Amino acid sequence: MDNKQKDLTRCSQDRVSVFVESIITEGSGLLRELEREALDRDVPIIRPRTRGLLQLLLTIHRPARILEVGTAIGYSALAMRETAIQEGFACSITTIERDAARAQEARRNLDRAGAGEGECTISLIEGDAAQILEELEGTFDFIFLDAAKGQYIHFLPALKRLLAAGGVMVSDNVLRGGDILNSHYLVTRRNRTIHKRMREYLRALMEDPALRTVILEMEDGAAVSVKRAFVQEQDI
Numbered sequence: 001m002d003n004k005q006k007d008l009t010r011c012s013q014d015r016v017s018v019f020v021e022s023i024i025t026e027g028s029g030l031l032r033e034l035e036r037e038a039l040d041r042d043v044p045i046i047r048p049r050t051r052g053l054l055q056l057l058l059t060i061h062r063p064a065r066i067l068e069v070g071t072a073i074g075y076s077a078l079a080m081r082e083t084a085i086q087e088g089f090a091c092s093i094t095t096i097e098r099d100a101a102r103a104q105e106a107r108r109n110l111d112r113a114g115a116g117e118g119e120c121t122i123s124l125i126e127g128d129a130a131q132i133l134e135e136l137e138g139t140f141d142f143i144f145l146d147a148a149k150g151q152y153i154h155f156l157p158a159l160k161r162l163l164a165a166g167g168v169m170v171s172d173n174v175l176r177g178g179d180i181l182n183s184h185y186l187v188t189r190r191n192r193t194i195h196k197r198m199r200e201y202l203r204a205l206m207e208d209p210a211l212r213t214v215i216l217e218m219e220d221g222a223a224v225s226v227k228r229a230f231v232q233e234q235d236i
């Protein structure tokens with residue numbers, strides 16, 4: 001494909017994205033308020049199609065225990081809770097945030113939604129996931145990974161241990177706005193480590209015999225992995 005064809009392809013992909021986003025409905029009530037706040041204040045929250053992906057997977061999978069790494073102001077945790085309530089299944093969501101100011105803001109938003117009680121509760125753990133993941137007990141049926149991208153590869157062993165057999169894990173922003181396909185030398189110096197680690201992470205997900213993973217090219221890229229319940233000896 002020559003450069004002109006590549007530009008045309010990119011242009012039509014952008015138009016497809018604009019079209020798809022135009023037909024996605026906004027969140028409701030508090031979620032909509034948080035979406036606008038995040039936009040105004042540049043708080044990085046999941047984008048509409050990623051929200052849709054999480055909601056779809058939760059609707060199919062109906063997980064009882066959910067783990068989120070990277071709470072920010074609580075938007076995605078609240079979107080997952082809203083889905084559980086709409087779909088009528090009980091769940092507990094544990095979400096981890098290391099930034100004290102964001103954690104405080106998230107707590108306020110969780111309180112506003114009454115997320116500490118009911119059939120689906122959210123509990124926020126403030127601290128660095130690198131340490132907290134090592135301390136968590138039991139397994140989770142669904143994990144949403146949305147924290148510092150350069151750390152995904154370091155979190156992977158703990159996440160694999162915490163993911164129940166048959167459990168689903170979504171890793172967000174894995175294509176880094178398309179930067180991932182660039183050669184190491186074309187990436188700005190300050191982004192090289194993240195670039196290298198994200199490539200390692202994607203390779204680790206794809207090559208792990210205990211996981212089945214698909215990488216979705218929507219928005220900033222999301223990897224959806226399932227921990228296989230039956231791993232044959234020849235697969236290892």
Ligand code: SAM
Binds near residue numbers: 072098
């Ligand atoms: N999931 C949120 C949403 O969509 O509403 C957005 C999360 S935002 C993209 C990433 C968050 O992860 C930031 O608030 C950041 O402080 C937090 N974070 C980054 N690295 C972390 C770590 N090692 N442990 C805990 N939180 C971390």
